[in-house]
Amino acid sequence: MTDSASPRQAPATYRLLEHTADMGIEAQGESLAELFAQAARGLLDILFGTPCPEGGREKLALAVEAWDREELLVAWLSELLFVVQQRDFRPSGLSVDKIGPSRLEATLTGAFAPEGSVPLREVKAITYHRLSVFETRGCWKARVFLDL
């Protein structure tokens, strides 16, 4: 199962949630792959605002594992956060290539630290607070909060 998401292509089906000190993401998708891709776009929105940084053709493969779908969402977003904040990778596109209840494989497209692309804000971590991933009437939904 594959779902690609480029900030200038697929429509966004996520929204940012208000939190007194931090921020959250509520995402939805027709498949689990789309849901996870949308949640990732929400994270990139928090980090860079919209539109996300453009350009770059380097590919970065990511794979994460977890015990269940909720933890997989945290693991996935944490990995994305790590490559952005620690490895200075600036994704302009992403695709969730394979996903199951406990494993995800994805490819990021972008560039390492292009000029003028410092994140707007620091995200400390992806939390498990009020975390949810569920399917209802053929639509996948998720909610996750970040520590800023």
Next chain:
Amino acid sequence: MAVKVEQIDPCRWRIPRQGAMRTEGLVYASRAMMDRLRQEQALEQVRNVATLPGIVGPSLAMPDIHWGYGFPIGGVAAFDVDQGVVSPGGVGYDINCGVRLMRSRLTADELRPLLPQLTEKIFQQVPSGVGSCRPDLSLTKAEQRQVLLQGARWVVERGLGSAEDLLRSQAEGCIAEADPEQLSERALERGRNQLGTLGSGNHFIEIQYVEELLDELIAEVLGLFPGQITVAIHTGSRGLGYQVCDDALRAMLRAAKKYAIDLPDRQLCCAPLNSVEGRNYLAAMACAANYAFANRQVITAAVRQAFEDTLGLGREALQLSLIVDVCHNIATWEDHRFEGRQRRLCVHRKGATRAFPPGHPALPACYRSIGQPVLVPGDMGRYSYVLVGTERGMEETFGSVCHGAGRVLSRHRAKKAAYRRDIFAEMAREGILLRAAGRATVAEEISEAYKDVAEVVQVVEQAGIGRSVARLRPLAVIKG
């Protein structure tokens, strides 16, 4: 289920025991604060903490309480050494985020003409902003190990501070139980070049002056006088601490299942204090706490150097000495008298400050007569307070007070409120020089985003859990 809250007196509110709660909640707040609190999730979080095994006394919340993740920000909870648990979510990601306060011999009038130069110098010497790092201070593996084991002591031994700095820091700037073997490669990598950096968000360096003494006798012991220049530094363990918490949470999710601990919120995942998982976390947490102590010590040295270079004065003339360094996010082993008997407890403070009373053996001799000093920073446009701990605080809150003003506006709402305003000019009109790495941070950190810290301190004072000593007004603020 709505959280039931009963008013005890003008500044205390009880959340009665119900459902899975093992104890009641106790929230310090004015009526106006409580009205606001009822509209967010923080009270629910106080209730959730009360369900954790081995909790001793109430699940507490200081008056700067607001919605956090897992624990509320402003939450304090103590756990029994044998029956209790340790929860990384009860410490937070920025392990030992904390604040230190320094005093000087200078007055505001003396410094004012050089303030822009000094502020710029500090801004240049202390990297701030998103992902700030110091490649010039990049640690070897062996050096990093020593930082994790020794905390601020390692920095002082390299000539970047004094024995007095250590003496006046909580735990003398080093928590003994640290074990670097518990840290992942990723945590170590993230910490390798961030020592001596401020970061972003609510972290800051502030040059302040003493606007008013509220208790002259205690202020004298602290060496404070009206018009005096002070410096506050607020930061923590940076990416290393975030990674330690992140790694620990994954382990604790498994541990909670293994030990059959029911969790009302996954972020509260925990393990018994006497389990392998619990001990491993505390050993990793101590490493991150020590890294944070070292970080604030390196920044202190950079600030001192900036003062010396800008003013052309030596250390003796400036006497930029530490008043206190306190932790905001930490779990520490403490001995407390509870219900008539002495107990060994693991006290979690998540956005709260230890404030031990006069006479407490953990205090350095210089503070034993007055109690532990605490800096309670307000927002960047108003003021901060110096407090000391009290006996009543020791009895009611395990010797804890608030850690700041507490947010009231979400970042989105703060940004909206700041839209098209020149916050730098507004601050300048108030006589405050603002220097920041990013405009987004400034918008999110505007004064209105926070409670008025005076109201927070008033509740602390009224409840008798802390005593006000002095009010400090910012002259220059450096934000990430």
